[in-house]
Amino acid sequence: MRSASEDLSTRARIRDAAVALFGRDGFGTTTVRAIAAAADVSPGLVLHHFGSKDGLRQACDRYVVEEFVGRKDEMTRDATSAIARWLADVDRFHPLIDYLARMLSSGTTAADELFDALLTGTSRMLDEQIAAGIMREPEDRDILALYLTLHGLAPLVMRRQVTRGLGLDQLSEEGIRRSTIPILDLYTHGLYSDDRMLVAAREALTRTSGPRSDKGENDPNQDPDPPRPRRS
Amino acid sequence: MRSASEDLSTRARIRDAAVALFGRDGFGTTTVRAIAAAADVSPGLVLHHFGSKDGLRQACDRYVVEEFVGRKDEMTRDATSAIARWLADVDRFHPLIDYLARMLSSGTTAADELFDALLTGTSRMLDEQIAAGIMREPEDRDILALYLTLHGLAPLVMRRQVTRGLGLDQLSEEGIRRSTIPILDLYTHGLYSDDRMLVAAREALTRTSGPRSDKGENDPNQDPDPPRPRRS
DNA sequence: TCGGATGCTGAACGCATGTTTAATATGCTA
């Protein structure tokens, strides 16, 4: 059996190298030899430890899921210090985030598991905050929790774009400093100046129209736009 | 030179097959032979048309970007009917979305280009709506536009999770019907019952504290949580 | 001290890959 202490050293080094390369280049593009070289071992040893390349992938999946989910509780208990620790050595986790991004956009069961855990966490947080009167009672808690989870994940999955748009790494202290207020502003005051759009959409939907679906022309959730067929 | 009409037929069939397979399985995992089989041609023909596998990838990148960005104007002009058309044959575009998701999470320059175009569109939309009094003046237009774009993309990039959480495809009519109101509700009334959190965060940040970054414990943007190192 | 298990290496194997090439069919142009 595999003890926790054995998980360090060589085996862990191989796993870390695999996570980094899988995350950066994708599973298919990354070779066992490249992983072995990055971990400074022979290709044979990689297979010795993980059975096959796919076994290595599964081990990486399990590791990343546990690494993220396992810290969830910690976070909800003491968010501030957890964030401080996070910022302390953020570099160490960029590979994990890149791997996570690939997991979430390609549909493995490990990704489902991870997403479910995060969704549950968000739901629980929502319930608590609403009970405490910090958050208002929303239209639909479940769907809100779903989209809040998606919104929270988006900057991680598209980290590169956030970095480009912000001009600096979002996960750096300066990045958080710049984005915190605008995001909290959005989540506090909303986007619209009144509930015209909401009322209009609600009315349009209760008309239970047939093929003509109407989100309201100004729903920002339309972004990005769907293409239409070249020729009807 | 390559005319537009030639872009149909065989060459287009190969490209479409490649987009579908790259999107589903990733670039490295997908073989030229698999693409050829899906397009019902010989492997040699794929290389004849696109030079190399990587040339094919670039052609797919260009195609997907144009397909999404090219429809952007159309959308802003008449969103409702564009959505209706979209819903009419949504199946045709699932491959494009999967491909898009992979593009955005792996950092190609084509993905950057696409994201920039979408971001510009969101910014313009924001300006218009604010000028029209439909939306309020936000804390920071640029950062808001960035995050709104991310939020809009998130359900596409993590389509599988939305489908799982909603119990049905988000891009179906029923899916849109179920998620429109909660999302508009979020963007209309916000999340918090008052501006306690915002004020607290603002104050914490202006204290220009050193290593201790404070987002406020209840910022939903903390989701998912960063892991911390095993041992300090 | 022994002996088996485990960690690890380097070379080798077989195979599937991306790509090339020669040859054939097809269609366009003059």
Next chain:
DNA sequence: TAGCATATTAAACATGCGTTCAGCATCCGA
């Protein structure tokens, strides 16, 4: 119709892949 470019194929090629294997070193319990 002649001729040339293009579309297409099947086969062959070279490479790099995941994987296997034999062998050596190192540890650890008896």
